[in-house]
Amino acid sequence: xDGSVKVTGTPxxxxxxxxxxxxxxxxxxxxxxxxxxxxxxGRFVSLIGPSGCGKSTLLxxxxxLEEPDHGTVRVHGVEPAEACAAKMIGLVPQSPALLPWLSxxxxxxLPHKINKGAARRRERIAGNAERAATGAPDMRELLVKAxxxxxxxxxxxxxxGGMRQRAAIVRAFGLRPDxxxxxxxxxxxxxxxxxSLQDQLLDLWxxxxxxxxxxxxSVSEAVRLSDTVVVMxxxxxxxxxTVEVDLERPRGDRLFGERRFHEYEDLIRDRLRRAWRSEAx
Amino acid sequence: xxxxxxxxxxxxxxxxxxxxxxxxxLRHPKSRIAWIRPAVWAPLLVxxxxxxxxxxxxxxxxxxxxxxxxxxxxxxxxxxxxxxDNALVTLGEAAAGLGxxxxxxxxxAVLTSELPLLRRAVMPIxxxxxxxxxxxxxxxxxxxxxxxxxPKLVIAALIxxxxxxxxxAAGLRSVPRQVLQVxxxxxxxxxxxxxxxxxxxxxPFLFAALRIVLxxxxxxxxxxxxxxxxxxxxxxxxxxxxxSMNQLPVVYASILVLAVMGVLLLLAVTLVERRVLHWxxxxxx
Ligand SMILES: Nc1ncnc2c1ncn2[C@@H]1O[C@H](COP(=O)(O)OP(=O)(O)OP(=O)(O)O)[C@@H](O)[C@H]1O
Ligand SMILES: [Mg+2]
Numbered sequence: 001x002d003g004s005v006k007v008t009g010t011p012x013x014x015x016x017x018x019x020x021x022x023x024x025x026x027x028x029x030x031x032x033x034x035x036x037x038x039x040x041x042g043r044f045v046s047l048i049g050p051s052g053c054g055k056s057t058l059l060x061x062x063x064x065l066e067e068p069d070h071g072t073v074r075v076h077g078v079e080p081a082e083a084c085a086a087k088m089i090g091l092v093p094q095s096p097a098l099l100p101w102l103s104x105x106x107x108x109x110l111p112h113k114i115n116k117g118a119a120r121r122r123e124r125i126a127g128n129a130e131r132a133a134t135g136a137p138d139m140r141e142l143l144v145k146a147x148x149x150x151x152x153x154x155x156x157x158x159x160x161g162g163m164r165q166r167a168a169i170v171r172a173f174g175l176r177p178d179x180x181x182x183x184x185x186x187x188x189x190x191x192x193x194x195x196s197l198q199d200q201l202l203d204l205w206x207x208x209x210x211x212x213x214x215x216x217x218s219v220s221e222a223v224r225l226s227d228t229v230v231v232m233x234x235x236x237x238x239x240x241x242t243v244e245v246d247l248e249r250p251r252g253d254r255l256f257g258e259r260r261f262h263e264y265e266d267l268i269r270d271r272l273r274r275a276w277r278s279e280a281x
Numbered sequence: 282x283x284x285x286x287x288x289x290x291x292x293x294x295x296x297x298x299x300x301x302x303x304x305x306x307l308r309h310p311k312s313r314i315a316w317i318r319p320a321v322w323a324p325l326l327v328x329x330x331x332x333x334x335x336x337x338x339x340x341x342x343x344x345x346x347x348x349x350x351x352x353x354x355x356x357x358x359x360x361x362x363x364x365x366d367n368a369l370v371t372l373g374e375a376a377a378g379l380g381x382x383x384x385x386x387x388x389x390a391v392l393t394s395e396l397p398l399l400r401r402a403v404m405p406i407x408x409x410x411x412x413x414x415x416x417x418x419x420x421x422x423x424x425x426x427x428x429x430x431x432p433k434l435v436i437a438a439l440i441x442x443x444x445x446x447x448x449x450a451a452g453l454r455s456v457p458r459q460v461l462q463v464x465x466x467x468x469x470x471x472x473x474x475x476x477x478x479x480x481x482x483x484x485p486f487l488f489a490a491l492r493i494v495l496x497x498x499x500x501x502x503x504x505x506x507x508x509x510x511x512x513x514x515x516x517x518x519x520x521x522x523x524x525s526m527n528q529l530p531v532v533y534a535s536i537l538v539l540a541v542m543g544v545l546l547l548l549a550v551t552l553v554e555r556r557v558l559h560w561x562x563x564x565x566x
Contacts, residue, residue, distance in 0.1 A: 063466050084468040091466040093459035101481050101560040110477060114469045155560050175467065 010077040012179050012211035013039040013062055018071035020057055020237075030236035031057040032068070037230065037239065041076070041178070044205060044212045046222040046229045048268065050276065054237025055215045056183055062213055063089050063181045076178055078125055083179070086125055087111075087118035090177030090210075092185045096168040098156040105152045108171040109139050137208070139174050146170050146200055162193035166200065173204050180205075181213045186221070198224055202250065219272070223264045224251060231268065233275035241271045348529035353537065356530040364538050370515040371506065372542060374430055375498040378437020382494070386442045387487075390449035394479065395471060404450065411443040416501055420508040428511035437501035441494040448490035452483025485561050488554045495546045499539060 018035040021028050031054040039045050047055045060066040061073055064080030075083035083089050098107045143152050146166045156164055165185055172180055186194045202225065205212055216222050222229045223245055231241040245264055247255060255261055315321050333350060340347040357364065393400040415436070422432040456478055464474055506517025516535045523531035 060462075063462075065462055065465060081468075084466050087467050089466045091463050093462060095457070095459050097457065097459040097463050099460070099478065099481070101484075101558075111464075111467050114464065114473045114477065115467050118468065157560065157562075171463075181466075 010074075011038045012041040012043070012076055013037065013213065014072075014074040014077075015058075015062065016072045018058075018061060018068045018073060020054070020061065020066070020068050032061070033236035033238050035071070035237075035239055039211055039213065039228075041211050042209060043227045044214065044225055046214045046216055046226040047232060048216055048219065048222050048229060048272065049232030050234055050272070051217075052237070053232040053234035053275075055232060057237065058232075059181050059183050059213060059215055062179070063091055076125060082121075082125070085115070085118065086122040087115060087175055088122060088125070088178040090172030090175045090180045092165075092168050092172045092180070092182040094184045094187060096156065096161075096164040098164060098167055098171075100156055103153045103155060104148055104159070104167045105139065105143065107156065107167060108143065108174050111171060111175055112136055112139075137174060137176060139170070142170050142174060142204075143167075146204070160193075162189050162197060165189060166197060169197070169201060169204065173208055173210075176208060177210055179211045179213065183215045184217065185214075187217060194221070201225070206250075219265050219268050220256075222268065223247075223261060224256065229268055231271045231275060240275045243268055243271065345527075345529075348533060352530040353533045356534045357537070364516075364519075364534065367514060367516045367519050367535075368538050368542055371499065371502050371517065371539070374433040374502040374505070374515065375437050377430075378434045378439075378501060379441045379494060379498040381434065382438035382441030382498075383445055385438070386445035387449055390446050390453060390483075391475065391480075393446075393450050394453035395475075400450070404447075407443050407446050407450075411447055415439050415443075416504045419501070419505045422505065423509040428509045432509065433502050433505040433515070436505045437498040440497045440501040444493045444497070445487070445490045448486045448493075449483050452486030453479045455486065456482045485558055488550065488558060491550050492547065495550060496543050499543055499546075503539065 015035055015037040018032055018037075019030070020032040021030050023029055035054075035058065037058075047058060049055055057066070061068050062075070062080065064075075064084045073080050075088060078086075080089070098104075099110070102110065140149075140152065143149060146169065148163060148166055148170065151159055151163055151167075156167070159167070165188075169182075169185065172182075186197055189197065198221065212225075214222075214225060216225075226245050229243045229245060230239055231243065232238065233240045243264070247260060247264070336347060336350060340349045389403065393403055418439075419432065419436050422435055426432040426435065453475075460478065461474075464478060469477075502515065503517035503520070506512050506515040507521045509518075510521070512518040516539055520532050520535045523529075523535070
């Protein structure tokens with residue numbers, strides 16, 4: 001994957017005039033206002049912005065966990081609920097959300113035992129048959145690839161925070177999701193662990209070819225990972241800017257030391273600052 | 282030695298753990314070998330000895346309240362089979378009642394966790410009844426159901442019902458939101474969610490409820506036996522008959538047997554809990 005845009009018909013994710021308001025009357029919060037976002041299949045898109053600008057709300061709406069008050073959402077051309085029923089969406093929340101009584105292996109294989117009718121539904125969704133037919137990847141292999149080979153039979157409580165988060169990522173990738181949504185999955189980790197997990201995430205993404213919607217607070221994380229960085233601002237929550245990160249992949253340590261990389265960081269910081277200022281004004 | 286040297290030396294001394302691990306393992310209350318040390322068991326032994334002395338003194342002063350310990354022991358050994366038979370009757374009533382109460386409460390807890398309307402209708406009432414001393418209706422139950430085992434089962438079941446209902450309902454709803462979100466994005470069905478996620482999450486709550494409810498079920502059975510003056514079996518009956526005939530050693534021997542029964546039951550629950558909940562914090566602290 002070298003950043004070249006794949007030409008496909010329907011976008012993996014398509015939000016139009018999405019609006020979401022919490023509460024009523026004077027205490028109402030407009031978490032999202034008139035949000036348009038179209039993500040072609042196979043892209044890695046990050047959402048960045050100050051706290052409360054609606055990143056998690058956007059993510060939940062895209063994943064079908066919440067309905068917008070206004071506007072339309074489509075995942076590969078179908079409603080999010082339908083996409084969930086076809087197991088097209090994988091979620092990695094901020095905490096690993098593993099089941100404490102199951103070993104790592106059982107945790108990551110449990111989603112395969114649930115909603116078994118999904119495979120057939122997935123085949124019926126247009127342009128998806130090929131992907132659905134490839135079936136579930138070998139979870140043991142995936143765990144080994146993520147560095148959890150030794151930990152496979154351990155309980156989550158016996159693992160470090162980074163290993164747990166890796167297990168959560170493997171669980172989501174194991175579904176071979178068409179869209180992977182991740183809400184600050186690395187925010188609770190130290191910098192070293194975070195960087196190694198970023199690399200592993202990119203490896204898995206490269207191999208299993210999926211569209212990623214990734215929420216982060218870290219500018220450098222966004223630039224490292226993304227094809228596109230979406231900058232958001234609060235009050236009301238909205239998209240203020242979209243930055244295409246035109247850096248070749250795979251992106252290694254050498255690139256992260258280069259000026260081009262830092263220029264992207266500065267650009268995004270500048271846009272974020274502007275978003276702040278526009279709010280203050 | 283300069284001031285700076287002194288300071289670093291001090292700091293080093295301060296940060297060095299002074300043989301902490303070995304001290305810890307000896308002091309750790311849960312550690313099994315800790316019982317070898319007299320400092321662990323001696324206080325309990327001394328306390329028991331003091332209580333026994335106090336009891337004997339009380340037995341001299343208040344012979345109508347406390348029998349001498351020796352007589353209790355004699356009664357126990359001489360009629361051991363009699364006590365065991367009656368204990369088993371009481372145990373059977375308590376266990377059957379608990380089983381019924383458990384099954385009913387579990388089913389209702391699952392239903393309330395799935396049906397918000399039902400939950401709103403039932404749970405406030407359950408909370409009130411949970412703090413109501415339900416044993417008080419034992420005499421009325423005896424009038425309604427006679428001297429057979431039925432009122433005993435009903436009262437034990439009733440006493441167990443509400444704590445189990447409330448705890449299980451809380452457990453089923455204790456699943457972290459992000460876990461639920463993960464399984465909602467793959468459209469897990471209600472039954473799948475219950476079976477794979479909610480019920481296992483509720484297990485620690487269930488065991489907590491069992492610990493509360495086990496002694497209660499025995500209390501329920503005993504009180505029901507005592508209220509039914511026509512009963513012929515069970516430790517509650519033994520106690521009430523012996524009391525009316527002023528056979529204090531029999532009364533206290535029965536109470537002792539009940540206490541031992543309670544401890545054994547609790548021990549059994551703990552063992553099962555250790556096996557079932559080996560993944561849970563509460564089982565290895
Ligand atoms: N369930 C809810 N009920 C009421 N208000 C909510 C709810 N969820 C979000 N909000 C409000 O919507 C706005 C956007 O919240 P959201 O969680 O999407 O922000 P965020 O960008 O993810 O913030 P953070 O970076 O802190 O995670 C906030 O003002 C928040 O208070
Ligand atoms: Mg958030």
